[in-house]
Amino acid sequence: MASVDGFSHLVVHVTDLNRSEAFYRDIIGLDVIGRDLVTDDGPNSLLALNTRQRLVLVEVPEVTAIRPNSSTIHHAWLLTIDEFQRTRERMKKAGYDVDDSRAQFRAMGENSMDIFDPDGHRYQIQAYAPEATQVITEDIGPIACGHVDDFAVGSVKTFVKGKFCLVRLPDGFLALSRWCTHLNGLLSWKQEHWEFYCPMHGARFDRRGIARPKGRPCPPLRLHPVSIDDAGVVTVDPGTAITRSDFDPSQLTVPAATTREAETAQAGKGA
Amino acid sequence: MAEAETLSHSGICVHDLKEAEDFYCGVLGARLQGAVNFFTEDTLNGRSVHQAYALGDFLFAVALAPDFMPMPPDEQLKGAMGIRHAFTVEKAAFNQVIAGLKGKGVPFEGPVDHPEAGPFGQSVYFKDPSGNFLEIVWRRDEDVVYAAPPDLDVG
Numbered sequence: 402m403a404s405v406d407g408f409s410h411l412v413v414h415v416t417d418l419n420r421s422e423a424f425y426r427d428i429i430g431l432d433v434i435g436r437d438l439v440t441d442d443g444p445n446s447l448l449a450l451n452t453r454q455r456l457v458l459v460e461v462p463e464v465t466a467i468r469p470n471s472s473t474i475h476h477a478w479l480l481t482i483d484e485f486q487r488t489r490e491r492m493k494k495a496g497y498d499v500d501d502s503r504a505q506f507r508a509m510g511e512n513s514m515d516i517f518d519p520d521g522h523r524y525q526i527q528a529y530a531p532e533a534t535q536v537i538t539e540d541i542g543p544i545a546c547g548h549v550d551d552f553a554v555g556s557v558k559t560f561v562k563g564k565f566c567l568v569r570l571p572d573g574f575l576a577l578s579r580w581c582t583h584l585n586g587l588l589s590w591k592q593e594h595w596e597f598y599c600p601m602h603g604a605r606f607d608r609r610g611i612a613r614p615k616g617r618p619c620p621p622l623r624l625h626p627v628s629i630d631d632a633g634v635v636t637v638d639p640g641t642a643i644t645r646s647d648f649d650p651s652q653l654t655v656p657a658a659t660t661r662e663a664e665t666a667q668a669g670k671g672a
Numbered sequence: 673m674a675e676a677e678t679l680s681h682s683g684i685c686v687h688d689l690k691e692a693e694d695f696y697c698g699v700l701g702a703r704l705q706g707a708v709n710f711f712t713e714d715t716l717n718g719r720s721v722h723q724a725y726a727l728g729d730f731l732f733a734v735a736l737a738p739d740f741m742p743m744p745p746d747e748q749l750k751g752a753m754g755i756r757h758a759f760t761v762e763k764a765a766f767n768q769v770i771a772g773l774k775g776k777g778v779p780f781e782g783p784v785d786h787p788e789a790g791p792f793g794q795s796v797y798f799k800d801p802s803g804n805f806l807e808i809v810w811r812r813d814e815d816v817v818y819a820a821p822p823d824l825d826v827g
C-alpha cells in the first residue's frame with residue numbers, strides 16, 4: 402500500500418472548547434482558523450501551525466488525557482529558537498514551570514520544556530539552537546595515544562580528553578569524533594554490540610563511523626587526523642574535524658612495517 | 673504566523689513492539705528509525721525502551737507500556753483515547769490506501785466527508801493493534817505550498 406506522505410493533524414479531546422482554544426492560541430501560539438470545519442465527534446476548533454500541520458480540538462463530555470499505562474505519552478511542538486524564547490516568556494508570565502525535567506538527556510543545543518494543557522494533555526516544546534549542529538573540536542594539541550602494537554586489530558579505545566575513539570581496523574587507524582552527527586549527543590562505544598551508540602535519540606554507527614543501515618540516517622562520524630611516527634607512536638589531533646560523506650580506505654592511517662611485531666619477527670629470524 | 677512549526681513527534685505506548693513495528697512499517701509505510709534504550713544502563717537511568725518510526729515529517733516514539741492499557745471496544749474503529757493522529761495522502765492515492773488497508777486486513781471506518789469550508793476532504797479511521805486511534809485524510813489544500821518542516825534527520 403502507498404505510504405502516508407506525512408503528518409496532517411492531531412485531534413485532541415477537550416472538555417471546554419473555549420478554554421482550550423484560548424490555551425493553544427495564547428500559550429502555545431497557534432493560529433485559530435475557525436470552528437466546526439471538521440467532521441468529528443463534537444464541536445471543534447481548527448488551529449494552524451506554520452507548516453501544513455493542524456490541530457483539531459474536539460469538545461467531548463469527558464477526557465482521559467493520559468491513557469492509563471501509557472506513561473510516555475506526549476506530543477512535541479518543534480519551534481524555531483526565537484519562537485522558543487518567546488514561548489518561554491509567555492509561559493513564565495502565565496505562571497508555567499519552564500524548567501527542563503529531562504535536562505540530562507538533551508544533546509547540545511537541544512532546548513526543551515514541558516507543559517500540560519487544561520485537560521492534562523502532555524506536551525514537550527522543543528527547539529534546536531545552532532550548537533546542536535555545529536562541528537565540535539577541542540583545541541588541546543595532539544594527543545599521543547600509544548604504540549601501534551598496543552591496539553589489536555578490531556579494537557576501539559575511548560579517549561575522554563578530546564572526546565574521540567581510536568579504532569584499529571585491519572588496514573589502519575581511524576580517530577572518530579564522539580560527537581553524534583545527528584545533534585551533538587556524545588556517543589559511547591558498546592563493545593557487546595560492536596557499535597557506537599548515541600543515548601540521545603538512538604543513532605548507531607559501526608567502527609568505520611558509518612550509521613547502521615537500519616537506524617537513524619546520520620552522516621558518517623567526523624574524523625580527526627591520525628599520524629604515526631617512526632617509533633610507532635600513534636598521535637591524534639582532536640583540534641581538527643574532518644567531515645565526510647562515506648567511508649573510504651584512504652581515510653585510514655596505515656602503520657609502517659617498522660612495528661615491534663615486525664622487529665620481533667626480524668629478531669626471531671636472526672636468532 | 674503561528675509560534676510553532678510542526679508537531680515533530682509523539683510518544684505513544686504499545687503492548688508489543690514487534691507487532692507495532694509490523695503495523696507502522698508494514699501497513700503505513702513508516703521507516704524504522706532506531707531502537708532507543710535497548711541498553712541496560714539507559715534503562716536504569718529511567719529512559720523508556722522504545723523504537724522510533726518515521727512517517728514523513730513525523731516521528732512516533734513507540735514505547736512498551738509498563739502494564740496493560742485499557743483497550744477500546746473491538747468494534748470501535750473511529751475515536752480517540754484522548755488524542756488521535758491523522759496522516760495525509762494525496763487525493764489521488766486515497767483509494768489505493770483504502771484498498772491497502774483492506775488488503776492487510778485492517779478494519780476501518782469511512783470514508784467520512786468533511787465540510788467543504790475546511791481543509792480536509794475525506795478521512796478513514798482505524799487503530800493500531802494496541803488501540804491507538806489513527807486517521808488517514810486527503811486534503812483540499814494539498815496544492816497549497818506551506819513552509820517546509822525543519823529537517824531533523826541530518827545534523
Ligand code: FES
Pocket residue numbers: 508581582583584585586587599600601602603604617
Ligand atoms: S544526538 Fe540525536 S541520535 Fe545522537
